[in-house]
Amino acid sequence: MKLLKPIKGLVVAAAVAVTSIAATAIPVSAQSVIVDIQKRGTLRVGMATFVPWAMRDQEGNLIGFEIDVAKKVAADMGVEVEFVPTAWSGIIPALLAKKFDVIIGGMSITPQRNLTVNFTRPYAHSGQQMASNVALAGGFTSMDDYNDPSVTISCRRGATPCNFAQKRFPKATLRRFDDDAQAFQEVVNGNAHATISSAPKPRFWADGYPDKIFVANDGKNLSRGDEAFALRKGDVDALNFFSNWILANTSNRWLDETHAYWFDDQSAWKDMVAK
């Protein structure tokens, strides 16, 4: 049996090596994903639930800003749309593994992400807002008051707000959560001074808990975000098609109007979601 041990180690090492080689050797497809989509007759869209970008109505169907966007893209291409709800932390690996054709998920353009995926021109500009606890942060006079070791800021892991918080408030303690609702709940409970999230969510939460939460920075956004579709690298045709789809629908104001419907006032669609 002693002789067996080194061999066993080798087998395991070989298995690991084969897997990693296979993983790096994903062939770059010569054919554009646009052709694949038309051949298949369906556009597969990767997205994650995030109010009001994408959420469930009372019947369990997907609704929201980017759901409307994806449906219109598919309609303009003459194909059906298929949504692939995906955990946010794994959405880029899933795109690379061809689980879907494109991410239409309110993903903000960042240089780090751009090294892995291609971004179209932005189709929305939402930016970050901060929701603060009235009791803990009501007395703060400037945004720099948040940059203090005694201040706790919660955010959703892997999302832009976490990186933003780290840069803007480097001294504050960050608490990362798997989803937004938990990050907000920490603020409502008074365990965190504030949370940063994409607009207009902090405003919606302030509406829901007016005596617990307020939108910091006098209700103004802390930064401007650029959200774009994300595609696999090396597909110029798809990048051109989606970018120009966004250009055309920015010019004819369709994107602005749809964005306004979902983001400006939640009363228009609140009945579809809430009870």
Added chain:
Amino acid sequence: MDRNSPPPTPPKKRLTPLDFALFSAVIGFVLFAGYRVNDVLVYDWNWSRVFNFIIRYDADSQSYVPNLLLYGLATTLRLAVWATVLATIFGVVMGYWRTCENLTLRILSRSYVELIRNLPPLVFIFIFYFFISSQLFPALGVDDINPKSWAVNNGLFRLMFGDPKLLSNFLAGMLCLAMFEGAYITEIVRAGIQSVSKGQWEASRAIGLSPFNVLRDVILPQAIRKILPPLAGQFISLIKDSAIVSLISIQELTFLATEVAATTTKVFETWILVGAMYFVLCYSFALLFGWLERRAAKIHR
């Protein structure tokens, strides 16, 4: 005494006042913790919004219809059943190899078991999903199956595998779980086979049975009695383990619960309800398997 007969029943015990005191202390503590929740938690409880995602009233058909979470529960159950079937196949083959004379087979099966048992399930599933199953399914053509073709778009298929549109997603989750649980079932099968005494092997070889017949007619029938109870336990733990595949976005109960929690922002109600759903599912299977085991024990006596 036959070793299959149950041990003699101990004399019935009565609950003493001390037991009642202990029970009431535990209940009191739970109630107190529940009562205290509202002190530490500023939270508007709203159960009906989350209940709606289990079952909702459909105005069009004037009836109650299942919603997301119930679909998720069905997917979880399908995942658990098929993954157990597949894992049992892996387990029986690998478990037999573990007991083989052949060195290569022993190395292969041992590597499989050790690799999986010494990785956290989360890590294994992430690696397996992105590196292996993303190559496997396109190669098998699963992604090209038209979800509207009659072969997949029928009631029986839907009952067994769920929505044909999500077939590839479902199969990926199933395979990941089966690979993972297969390692544990391998060890159960190995222990089962090794528990059959050496004399049985020697005797059946001596009367001229082929190696295959030895296994099929003599060893496995005896081993199976040892294997079944832990296998049932493994099935129940697979139901719970299946929550991990929500990481790779398999549309089962835990994944849909994250969606419901994100939509409704009712995090606590969602997870408490989902916890209750898992509990009911797992505990009913535990009761069922317990009953089957007792019945089987009676028959064998």
